Amino acid sequence: MRLLLVNSNTSDFVTAKVAAAARDAAAARTEIVPVTGRFGARVISTRTELAIAEHATIDLLAEHAPGCDAVLIAVSYDVALWAAREMLDIPVVGITEAALLTASMLGTRIGVVVFGKRVLPIYRERALQMGIGDRIAGWRAVESTAPYAAGDQSEADALTIAAVRDLVERDGAEVVVLTGAVMAGVPPRLQPHVDVPLLDGISCGVKQAEALAALEPAKPRSGSLAPLPQREMVGVAPAIDALFGHPSNNKKD
Amino acid sequence: MRLLLVNSNTSDFVTAKVAAAARDAAAARTEIVPVTGRFGARVISTRTELAIAEHATIDLLAEHAPGCDAVLIAVSYDVALWAAREMLDIPVVGITEAALLTASMLGTRIGVVVFGKRVLPIYRERALQMGIGDRIAGWRAVESTAPYAAGDQSEADALTIAAVRDLVERDGAEVVVLTGAVMAGVPPRLQPHVDVPLLDGISCGVKQAEALAALEPAKPRSGSLAPLPQREMVGVAPAIDALFGHPSNNKKD
């Protein structure tokens, strides 16, 4: 299967890091097809950048989803996730959604570590939206940008381990999710230092996308995810225009 | 005060209709400054169009908010509402938010009428996000596009009245919100035919924006609504670029 890996950030470094981790997690016959945002923030870390990225994600999907079997939104805010599910007739998975759902099968209460206090509320809103908020044991913010660049990760690792331990000790977390696409590949490195399973979004997302693709679920024909109607758009990329004029052009062959 | 009225749709007809209703609702000294989206759907009615409109709204705000005292997001999905609150240091109100909050002071349980079954889930998610979902008595979808054009509204009116009565009779609604920017000005016409107060988003939104502007609330300096940091953006409009490079340029004089 071909799995489109959508990095709505405009950072090729992040795309490369995430794609490598996705390939590690993928089954032998899964081909990872990574793409990077054409416009917007290098690394989304504000609500304003996220709003712009909604459009950038639609733009990437319109261009690159045709020919793929499933999509992984590889941005931890699960940007444009439900819009993607509406516009496409292949399964779409978000990495934070995938991690939280996977976590819900491994522990009764889930701890979540996010990078940067500023964005913590966005993740909390995401969990609420998923309807899984009651399963969350607690949240911790780690202040470090090290994971977004190459180089020494030891300080970020130490902060993350401390956050996980605190979630376990004080909030009773039985499993912990490390959010952020750049946490891909980190759990195995930190796992020996903590007492509960650690998960990252990319690994969980790849497995969930493979699982959904194998199930070949039908495309909804009613409700808010029904195929796009024909509509006149203004000032958008030709691939987006095509979505609304030729609603079948993003189907699998 | 100058109140920026943001229509993230690309339909000038809708902007004109909404601006007229906003002027009717506004206090004598409130100047309504209407703007229309530069790109995206004529009238947003899918999740995909809404995702694009997130960007279009940021684009409008970056260009037009400077010099205004408050913003009214005049699209009933309250598009980009929290991003707007982050990027600006003036109050921002969404029309559906305003109508639901106003309704919560007029009846214990709130009925909501939406136009089009397809978009009903989006409003439900909006209420959940506001944290006010427990106050909702019920939802009804009216299938009519008449309000989006000039011409005879009698059939749409009859459907709306029936929906309101059903919400009152079966679900115990004590107040009803008519969503959709184009419902502006409709409540007085239908009010004589139903037993509970009717509200529309534009009237409520104008009053809430005036109320917030009068309170002159401080701009948060911490949390997810703190001023935007300096950031390098890719491929966005110059006004957006300026937001991230010169964070103070959208302040009131």
Next chain:
Amino acid sequence: MRLLLVNSNTSDFVTAKVAAAARDAAAARTEIVPVTGRFGARVISTRTELAIAEHATIDLLAEHAPGCDAVLIAVSYDVALWAAREMLDIPVVGITEAALLTASMLGTRIGVVVFGKRVLPIYRERALQMGIGDRIAGWRAVESTAPYAAGDQSEADALTIAAVRDLVERDGAEVVVLTGAVMAGVPPRLQPHVDVPLLDGISCGVKQAEALAALEPAKPRSGSLAPLPQREMVGVAPAIDALFGHPSNNKKD
């Protein structure tokens, strides 16, 4: 417009302080009409006193609401709020309700400061009743009665600032409500010392009452807020008796 300001406490000091703050917050054409409870506690601070104040509030409204355009319940427990909405056909706003709803448009998560640990649960119940409990980031009780009297407020101010900062730092509050009618006028004094917007109930309540009055919402004719039926009452004030015998006597002219 004439705005009836109901202080259900029996303290004229509090009424005067609150009326002055309400006049500061009011629009030029809003006339503030303050009234003080005829019986009950000087300053309500127990559930028992609050139960008595329910009656005292009905008593004040029956006597003074005729001729007014809106009512502000200027007691932070929003005493008799829904009963008032039933008995009157003009808008009624509670100060804590107004502050929480206003806060919900300024920050994603709301911190609340109350004066006195003993009454904190009553506010929590109030938020639950409003259906807005999920938006509350946290609660803090400040132990000080200084605001209920003239004199030095510096210690109370310091305690309040510390409580606000703690709500921001530990609970992620993005806006904070200072409950208690006597907090009227305090936010501007403390605002420079904290990083998120501060709100008080009187200012917010005046603006919400003005907003509702301008909307001129219909009186519900069905449900739990429908006009009072004719009923025989025992041992109540003549004005209350009149409410049940002549249900139209509290209408606006």
Next chain:
Amino acid sequence: MRLLLVNSNTSDFVTAKVAAAARDAAAARTEIVPVTGRFGARVISTRTELAIAEHATIDLLAEHAPGCDAVLIAVSYDVALWAAREMLDIPVVGITEAALLTASMLGTRIGVVVFGKRVLPIYRERALQMGIGDRIAGWRAVESTAPYAAGDQSEADALTIAAVRDLVERDGAEVVVLTGAVMAGVPPRLQPHVDVPLLDGISCGVKQAEALAALEPAKPRSGSLAPLPQREMVGVAPAIDALFGHPSNNKKD
């Protein structure tokens, strides 16, 4: 034990009916001490009357609770329940609370029948306040005032049976509560006609009051139910005044 049965209505007919039912439900050694409100509505059926009854209940308790071992608030709105728990140091039970808690041990989901659509929202708010709202299967309003007077009950019975059956059939109720003090004694008469257990508030309330009295729980000395402080009151009955001046005068001997 002496069980104070508080009818906050001013109808002696209701008090007599309820007291008789309470005596039927009571254990051999339980003495029922019925009292009737001194002021307010004959039968509370609006929010305004309920607000007045809050005071009337405090008035009754201040006068009659001394010398009793427990209190049953025999009004189905559980009027002034938590205030009573604060002002007294003996257990206090509300009849609707008692019925809902009892029901929660007999069926997974609880149906509730109320008399009068107008007051249904008040019961719903009551269940929400108890924190037991998630256990409620559904609500039905029966429009009949027959139970509030002597005479033929066959029509009211038929409506009630139909409501119960509908709750079972459509909403999956596994136990049904008949609210309203005047439903006392009704369940045995209707039980043969329905498939799930029926409960009324008076029977459940008497048993819960006996249970709590037997447990002899300690009076809280902190929190919102701690003993009343000394306070100056204005214009209240001497017995209420005494409560605030001599906080120990309502203790059991």
Next chain:
Amino acid sequence: MRLLLVNSNTSDFVTAKVAAAARDAAAARTEIVPVTGRFGARVISTRTELAIAEHATIDLLAEHAPGCDAVLIAVSYDVALWAAREMLDIPVVGITEAALLTASMLGTRIGVVVFGKRVLPIYRERALQMGIGDRIAGWRAVESTAPYAAGDQSEADALTIAAVRDLVERDGAEVVVLTGAVMAGVPPRLQPHVDVPLLDGISCGVKQAEALAALEPAKPRSGSLAPLPQREMVGVAPAIDALFGHPSNNKKD
């Protein structure tokens, strides 16, 4: 009345201790009939042991319920509670359920102390299942096995008192439940040292079982608690077999 006291543990020491406490709490005419599990853990303290105890409880009930008037599940996990309510036509009460419901009539917010951090999540799930989770102020785990054996309890007492005080001080608990069947009889000993009422499951459970038995509620004939159908079972005890073959054999005479 005959009250079957079901200890699903296989420890006779615990049964004896609990039966003694139950007799202390019981009314004069209540006969306590204690039984001990035939198989499974000495003292259940893992999920796996609890799963086995579900069966052991059915086994005990099938054998011993005939001839009794009510059942008290005297294991603090309320093991097999709803199954018991299905299989029997007499009232069944669980001790933790009884304590939490009783607590909900004594304080607005309930603190809970459990013995052993490992099992705390099980109690939390229990409260959620009851639908009463919103009333819980907080949880504390005490690490001590002393209560499960004879001997000095002073250290366990000190830890418990500290946990209760912390629940009161930090979480605003107004009543505290001490879970664990072996806490029977402990509240009176610790009550003088804390400011809010303390409850244990056995005392509350006995009173609730007596209350339910006195109400003589009907057996549901529809829903998930309807009488067991005739079914072929494999490899179970004869008494269980009989339940499914002769559904009336566990009725009261």
Next chain:
Amino acid sequence: MRLLLVNSNTSDFVTAKVAAAARDAAAARTEIVPVTGRFGARVISTRTELAIAEHATIDLLAEHAPGCDAVLIAVSYDVALWAAREMLDIPVVGITEAALLTASMLGTRIGVVVFGKRVLPIYRERALQMGIGDRIAGWRAVESTAPYAAGDQSEADALTIAAVRDLVERDGAEVVVLTGAVMAGVPPRLQPHVDVPLLDGISCGVKQAEALAALEPAKPRSGSLAPLPQREMVGVAPAIDALFGHPSNNKKD
């Protein structure tokens, strides 16, 4: 990988049917290892049978889990799911859990069809326990036992299709789960007749088990899922005894 397929029912017919469906859903390298309960109901359809099956499931797992890489609880009540996660150090998935989580990635609101009104409440409790209850659009019970035997399924199919359509039309379901292990293989047959994706537990469960196994999550070493302690058991099967005496004997090689 070896996937243990646990049928806690004692019906070999059901095991065979379910195993066949599991093999259809499984990846090429997944070996399905089906086992059938040693004692209890042929097909669990009451709470009492389910309580017995908790033990039967532990019994099967103790005997058969060693040497496997993951477990699928192939009973739609997800019997003993969390106990299994505690006692084993390999991933465990429940079929209804798997279907609901998968559904949550395919539609915003989930409809659920169950077989038999009597057991519907058990599924509702299951969804509540998962914390995903807010995502459920509605429930429908189909009364048919046809799927539990070979033979004509056309009537059951027609009832199921009607139930699904009603969930879509009236409740706005965007995806529907068909509960019951015997629904394995049914979705493809009914999918052409309905507008939203259909899911069954076995297919979803196999994919989720494969996904979890591939992630190789760590075994929790703290919390309620930590390895079983050494304990003395009474009257249980030797394999269960061994679990508590030799906690490492169920590890993967």
